[in-house]
Each structure stands twice: as C-alpha cells, then as structure tokens.
Amino acid sequence: MPFGTGLLQGLSVAFRNLLRGPITVQYPDERIELPERARWAVRPKYAEDGAHKCTACMNCVRACPDEILALDFTTREDKTKHIDSLTYEAGACMMCGLCVEVCPFDAIKMSHDYELAVIDANEMLEELLADVDAASVRKERPETPVAGGGTDVG
Amino acid sequence: MNDAAERAEEVAADSAVADEVGHVPGGVTAEGELVAPVLPKGLRRVPRGVDEVATEHLVVNMGPQHPSTHGVLHILLELDGEEIIAAEASLGYLHRGIEKLSEHRRYAHIGTLLDRADYLSGIHTETAFAMAVERMLEIEVPEKAWWIRCLLAEVNRIASHLVWLGTFGLDIGAMGPFLYCLRDREQLLDILETVTGARMMFNYVRPGGVLMDLPPETEPMIRKFLSTFDKYMSEYDELLSGNEIFLRRVKGIGIISPETAVAFGLTGASLRGSGFGWDVRKERPYGIYPELDFDIPVGSVGDCWDRYVVRMEEMRWAAKLTTQLLDGMPAGDFTAKVPRVLRPPAGEAYAAVESPRGELGVHVISDGSDKPYRLKIRPPALYNLAVIDEVLPGYKIADAVAIVGSLDIVLGEIDR
C-alpha cells in the first residue's frame, strides 16, 4: 500500500462516525433509565400502610464500612424502642450496599436517588428516620430479596 | 538500544563527578535569584556538552500534574534537548492506605476497598481477594459462581483495555479513538451495572461466590455488545493500526528485552509483548479457565507496537471467551453457604488472577479474627512501571509518553 492510505482510512473512519450522529444524553432533559440493581443513596423502606420497618437492631450501623450511619434510640421499660434519629451522611456514602445486605427486616434500600448535590454541606447529613417508635421485631419478614443488593450472602 | 553495563559505568562516573562538584540548594534567594535545585541521587547532572560548548541537562518533572501520566504519576526526566538521559518514576500521589485500612475491616467489607485499588478492573481484584479467603476457609465455590466471575472478569477486561486503547491513542496524539472507545466501554459499564449495581465500584464478588445471580437481561445485553464489537475493533485497526504516523510512533520504540521484562517482574501484556508467553490463566489456572478454549497472544520484539498488538488481540480473545462463557453458563447456586462473619483460621494465603495489567495477587494473613492481620496487593502495574527507569533513557520525550502509555498503568493500583 502506498504511504498515506492508512491516514486516509483513518479520516474515513472519523467521517463515518460523524455520520453516525452523537450519542450524548442531554442529562437534565433526557435521562438514562437505571437498571434495577443500581445502588444510590440509602433510603428507608416503608410498608404498604406507610409505616417504616426499622427495629433499631443496629446491624446496618455496625456494617457500614465508612461509619456514616448513626442510630440513636431509647429503650423503654417494656423493652420497646423509640428511634430518636437515624442519620445518614450522603456525602460520605460510597453506595456499597452492605447496610442493606445485613438489614434483617428489609427496612432500608439502595434507592435510585442519584441527584444528591446540595448547596449547603450540612444538608448532606440526612435524617432517614426521626422521633418514631421502632417497628416490632415480630413483624412479618420479607420473602423476596430487594433491589440493589438485598440478598444475604451468609 | 541500551547496553546496561555501559550505562551503569556512565552513571557511576557521572555521579562521582557530581559528588565532587557538590549539590547546590535549590530555590529562590532573597535577591530573587533562581538557584538550581538539588537533584535526586541517580540522576546524572553533569552536562556532556556538544563540541566543547558547555550545555546543561534539563531536569523536568513530568507530572504529577500532566495530561498523559494517567493520573498522578510523576516522572523525573533528565533531558539533553529532547533526548532522555535518565528517568525516575516517583510514586505515591494516589496513596490511600488501602492495605492498612483493610486490617480494620471485616472480610466481607474489604471488597469495597479493593475496587478502588485498580479502579478499571474491580472484578479482578475482588476475585483475587475472594480466592485467597476461600483458600484459607477451604470453601468450595459453586461452579456457577465461577462462570459468573469469569464472565464479568472478561467483560471487565475488555472495558479496561478499551480505556487503555483510548488513552494510548490520546498519548500518541489521536483524539478520536478515545471517545470511540468510551462509547463501547459505556455499554460494558451498563452491563456491569445491571449485574452488580455499580458501574465501577462493584462490591460484587464475595468470598464463597458472588452477591447475586445474573439478571435475565444480561445475556441479550452482552450479545448486543458483542455483535457490534468486531465492527468497532476493525475500525480501531483502521484508525490506528494501519496509520503510518502511529506506526512510526510505536514500532521499535520502548524495546523491553525478555530478560529485562523477567528481571523487572513484568506480567500481563507487557511481558507477553516481549515474547514471553506467560499468563496466570494458563500457568496457574483458576476458576473455569481450564475448561475454556483460548490462546495467549505473544509479541516478538517487545516494543510498544508488540504490546499494542498483544492487547488488541487480548480484547478479541476476551470477546470470544465472553461468548463461550455465555453459551456454557450452567444452572446452580451462585454462592456457597458462607457464615455471616468470616473468621479464617490463623494462616496465610496468596491468590493471583490475570488482571488486564498482569498478575494481580492478593496475599492475606489471618490471625483467626474477623479482620485480616495483614493484606498485601501485588499490583501488576507497579512492576510494569518500574521498567521505565531502564527503558526510557535514549528515547525522546514523546516516546516516554508512548512507552508509559503502552505499559497500561493505573495509578490507583500502583499507589494503593
């Protein structure tokens, strides 16, 4: 092949790609649909009647590698628990899904909530639950694993 | 190109002169005068001069803020005009203490850290770690789990090599291939996201198996990608492999002899480019690789072109392996029964996988508790990078960029 054919070939490939048209997704106007398992910010899960499912068992808090979940609760005399707050630092979360994996009551999920930017850094510290009674431990357990890493390894 | 013995002699002679002259403290004096800085040991600072005209060598810092050092690599280059006299890689700008942090995390949680070591091929690091832990715990991993691991590993290998191809093109100066490669990689990341839930930080391969079964939409997605992949690969060939300028920039540049490659502990495509056909998947087979049919592409000269060809061929083979893995995907469990908290017995284990960059090993020492006593990653890119001190001298600045690019370094893995 004479010198330069490779260069012309390259130019023709570039032109072919020009004709293919852009693949850009114009983000705020268009959105890509997230796959079901996509892991984004941690959010509490609610039962059908709107009640949260957290029993304040502390499993997620212990599991979190970044220690960004904090649960404050008071135990009453009759052994029931009252959740003062379940806080979550979205800014430090790496969305690994370990907290959701260990949750025995299916009370939290890795949501598809990915627009996490805020103006004030303090807003990054979110209260997932505040001043509510903890759910009863004896409540029905879920049968199916949840989206985004709900399956238990062990 | 470099006679090692002769070079060593020259270095010795020059550093002797340098010792005689003595080092000058660098910086700016109170009068605003610029004083030459102290140079690190090993760099020869005595100019040789041309026809008795006193010339000086120029020491430049390539990086850590430099567009083509793949992150934050810092190379000290001593230049005679455009020619490199000595080179020294300076590392550690991306050190996050992953190994140390691992000593404070339970076994199940370490995957999140390892993804961040080699951020272009997280599945491989996770797999190596899982293998090491499985060895200590003597867990029997179900076959299906291995098929899934290998499938994702090959998908991840193509994704990683596509980034390499794009950035290598960018290093040589071609802007187009980079964006075309990322277009293809995007599809692969979508596949990985569908399976694992994250695009790069998977946290998916766990000791005992994998986190979740493959979702049903995986297979059509991968097949769709493979259907266009061949076409796009031939386009990359047209863009670069046949391009006269590209050929001039890579052929005969950065020759690593097989002896040098072995002496520096090179692995992966950088070693195979030098004509040494060594691949962990063949030599110390793991998972279901012995059941699969694949070849190891091997170069001959050990220049940038050979490494380029080997990586391109590897991508094609990875695509073929992906097809085989999809076709043969068995039914069964995706994970073994593993206790919730892993406490491997006191002891140690090393497991290695063939990552896109070479032999990626994880060495775990356990003291019987639920956290490793010590975890050590063998980052292939670190060993591959080490060879530049030996190879770069004698080439031009532009070649340095090409050579470093051809070694496919990932700083996250090198500095950990």
Added chain:
Amino acid sequence: MSPYLEVLLKALAALGLMLVNGVVLIYMLRKVLGHFHLRLGPMRVGWHGTLQTIADVVKLLTKEDFNPSLTDKALFVVAPFVVFVPSFMAYLALPFHESLKFADLDNGLFYVFGVLAIVPVGVLMAGWASNSKWSLIGGMRATAQQIAYEVPLLLSVLGVVLIAGSLNLAEIVRTQQGLWLGFIPRWYIIPQFPAFVLFLIAGLAELNQTPFDMSEAESELVAGFVNEYSGMKFAFFFLAEFSNSFIISALAATVFFGGWLVPWYPDAPAWLCAMVFLIKTYVGIFVLMWIRGTLPRIRIDQLLAYGWKVLIPASLVWILVTGFVLKAVA
C-alpha cells in the same frame, strides 16, 4: 475621502473580520470536533451553544491578567502581540473579490509568507519568557518546526506562481478564470495537485495543527508555549491560531481553488463571489479540523527529518517539473 482614513477603515474592517472569524471558528471547532467524536459540543448557552464563544470571550476578558513571578516581564507581555499582529497583517493581503480587497499587493503571496514567518519568533519569545521548562521546549520545537516547514510551504506555491506569472494574489485568481474542455474549472489544483498536497502538509505544520502540533502537544508538553498564559494574553494566542488557519485555508482557496471565482458562472456579483470565497475557505478549515480530530501526532525528530529530507526536495523537484513543462508548452 482622505487616504489615511481609508487605510484606517480598511485596517479596522480587517481587524473586525479577524475577530468575528475567531469567534465563529472557535464555535465551529467545538461543534465539528464534537460531532466527529460522537458528541454534541456546546449546547447550553444560546441555541445549540451559539453564544458559548461569546461567554468565553467575556470570561477571558474579565479574567485576572496574571503574570507568574520569575517570568521575563517585557517579553512575556509582548509575545502574544508578536504572534497576533502578523496574523492580522496577513489578512490585509487576502482578496475577497476584484473590488473587495484590503490592499492590492503585487507581491501579496510573498508578503503573506513573510509576515507569517514572524510568528515563530513570538512563540519562541513566549516559550523563553515563561521561564517554564515545558514552555521552553515548546518554543524551541515551534522554531525548529517552522523554519523547517516555512521553506516547503513557500516552494510548494512557486509552481503556481510560475504558471500565473505573478505573486499578486488577485492576479493569480484572475488567471484561473474560464473552463477546460468546457466544464472543468481552470483551477490550479488540477495541474498542480502534487503542489497542493505539499502545501497542505506544510500548511498543517505551519499552523501547528495535528499531526504537527509540536509546540503545544498537550500529551507531551502539557500546553507547550502557552503553559503559563491565561486570560486575554492566552486569548491572543488562540485568536492568532484560528486566524492563521483562516489565512492558510484562504491561501489554499486563492492559489489552488480559484479564489473568489464561481465555477460555471463567470458574471457572478461581488457579494456572491465573496460568499463563495468564504465557503471555499471554510471547507478548507473543516478539513483541517477533520484531520485534527483524527490523526495522531508525529514525533519532533521525524517531523524535522520529513520536512528537510522529503518535503523540500519534493517541492524543488516539482518546481523543476513545472518549469520544464511550461518551457516545453511555450
């Protein structure tokens, strides 16, 4: 009208054209490269990002005029203008139509190459004055490259000059009037095709364009000689670069593609001729951008070897061939 006023107005018109061109070309570059790379380019400011360049100009104008310490202040400030002014001067020689000329220079072609030869001086000044090693290497590269490629660039058009018998750009265009065999425009691209190839290669090098963007070489020298520049000074370099690509493209259109002549329509009105000239030029610029978005960069020593050992002998041989053929025909 006083002749001084006329000259001043013409110069101002050329400056205006140059600035407008810069704005348009930056937008065009982003869009063209974007679409070559499967992207969209700027889309947010104005309709399809049309106002993006305006926003950038405003940004560059309002940015702090920053001088790093330890630079050679005087040279550092002067360098952008040494690059910018020749580029502006070269505009004056371009004929847009018989009646639309800033200046009718008898040695127009020679003049354009002459003033463009000042550019590497400014680049070297910038590289030296920045007191940065990358800038210095970039400046040295630019000088070595432009000296090596200035010669073949000039030699490559000499064949056309031999045929046209003039260095006047307008005269060169006039000699391209008419048709061969009744339908092929008498453009010099046809008899002088090898010269055009030489001109294209040398022109790319002269423009510091990929695959010859040695002095900037972002993957090697970070940004080369403009490393330490920011704000308006940087904008001057940028503007000069874009206007140079306009000049080289316009020269190619003038010398090889019949300038303002509209093929098969000899009595075209002046405005149409000027439009056609601009279209030819912009098509040329599009090709430059196309090359820029595709090809890898050649190495500096290969570039110099190519310039001295291939391009210059080849262009000399071509002049010889043209001369012999002309003599034989005559």
